[in-house]
Amino acid sequence: MVMTFCMKCGKELPDYARFCPHCGAPVEASEWEEFQVAADDLIGRVKELIREGNIRRIVVRNEAGETLLEIPVTVGIIGALFAPYLAALGAVAAMATRCTIAVERKE
Numbered sequence: 001m002v003m004t005f006c007m008k009c010g011k012e013l014p015d016y017a018r019f020c021p022h023c024g025a026p027v028e029a030s031e032w033e034e035f036q037v038a039a040d041d042l043i044g045r046v047k048e049l050i051r052e053g054n055i056r057r058i059v060v061r062n063e064a065g066e067t068l069l070e071i072p073v074t075v076g077i078i079g080a081l082f083a084p085y086l087a088a089l090g091a092v093a094a095m096a097t098r099c100t101i102a103v104e105r106k107e
């Protein structure tokens with residue numbers, strides 16, 4: 001399932017929207033993919049996704065749909081920049097049992 005979210009306010013967008021109905025920002029072409037993971041698999045899955053290389057952003061949500069962590073995936077994230085996110089992911093995994101990972105892919 002592919003869903004689109006506003007780059008500016010993060011709200012879900014209707015199909016084929018060119019402007020966000022919530023904040024009016026123009027919609028950039030990108031694809032979102034979502035999947036559920038057990039908290040124990042969270043860190044491993046995020047690392048795998050970052051290694052895939054065509055990802056712009058990773059958002060981790062809890063079962064209630066609240067955003068817990070947002071990771072902008074840049075070239076530098078693979079090195080030292082990833083350490084604080086790793087710590088944050090560990091904290092998320094300790095609190096949650098299941099999480100949703102939303103991934104924004106570059107076209």
Ligand SMILES: [Zn+2]
Nearest residue numbers: 006009020023
């Ligand atoms: Zn918006």
